[in-house]
Amino acid sequence: MDEPPLSAEEQIERRMDYVLREMDEFMAMAANPETVDLIDHNRVLMGQIMTRAQLIGAFLMARNTKPGLRVVQNNG
Numbered sequence: 001m002d003e004p005p006l007s008a009e010e011q012i013e014r015r016m017d018y019v020l021r022e023m024d025e026f027m028a029m030a031a032n033p034e035t036v037d038l039i040d041h042n043r044v045l046m047g048q049i050m051t052r053a054q055l056i057g058a059f060l061m062a063r064n065t066k067p068g069l070r071v072v073q074n075n076g
Contacts, residue, residue, distance in 0.1 A: 023049075026039060026046070
């Protein structure tokens with residue numbers, strides 16, 4: 001029996017969950033003295049992951065920027 005197709009939201013949720021689980025594995029490896037060298041040898045790739053995560057955050061922050069109120073103090 002085939003499963004019904006996932007909605008776009010469900011697909012994103014599933015993919016993000018997968019990425020988070022993988023990141024948990026990397027964190028465990030980085031914290032383990034026996035496997036930390038495996039992560040350290042891929043430092044450039046880890047930097048790319050961090051940069052891309054920051055870029056995604058920047059895209060989301062840019063969507064939420066609304067003109068704010070400015071407080072002006074009259075000293076005169």
